[in-house]
Amino acid sequence: MNLDDIDRSILAHLRRDGRAPVxxxxxxxxxxxxxxxxxxxRMESAGVIRGYVAVIDDPQSGSLEAFTEVRLSGSTETGELGDILREVPEVQEFxxxxGDPDALVRIRVDDVDHLQRVVNAMRRTGKLTGTKTLIVMHTWNRAHGTGGT
Known part of the structure; x- marks a missing residue:
């Protein structure tokens, strides 16, 4: 789909506030x-706008966010990883x-113990040769200019 300057401006406004009145x-x-x-x-029908989300202040919601680097075993295709991760409700996106690693997985959990269980479950699939998990301590979002500490 070809977007013009007005379309891009509309998208910029929706990125800042998906609930802004037309x-x-x-x-x-x-x-x-x-x-x-x-x-x-038109942009929704074409898939340019795929949906609308609420931006949650994670520290206030009591949840923990982490990124896990994933290295696939030599026989594992990236599509197989998608099949595995789509079944893990804590995976927000991947x-x-x-380069190295093969994939980056964003995970939302209740606490560190919950995070360990999720990472262990991904490892048990036998499709990964290694993981490295990084816990998010602070976020900032360009579109919203906000984040938690």
């Missing part, structure tokens, strides 16, 4: 609400990447 976005991009609404619907 009338507010329209005013900021210089259009009336109807064409802005049509553009948003990225297959070039």
């Amino acid at each position: 009338s507010d976005i329209a005013r900021q991009v210089g259009l009336s609400p109807a064409p802005v609404s049509r553009r948003i619907e 990225f297959t990447i070039a």
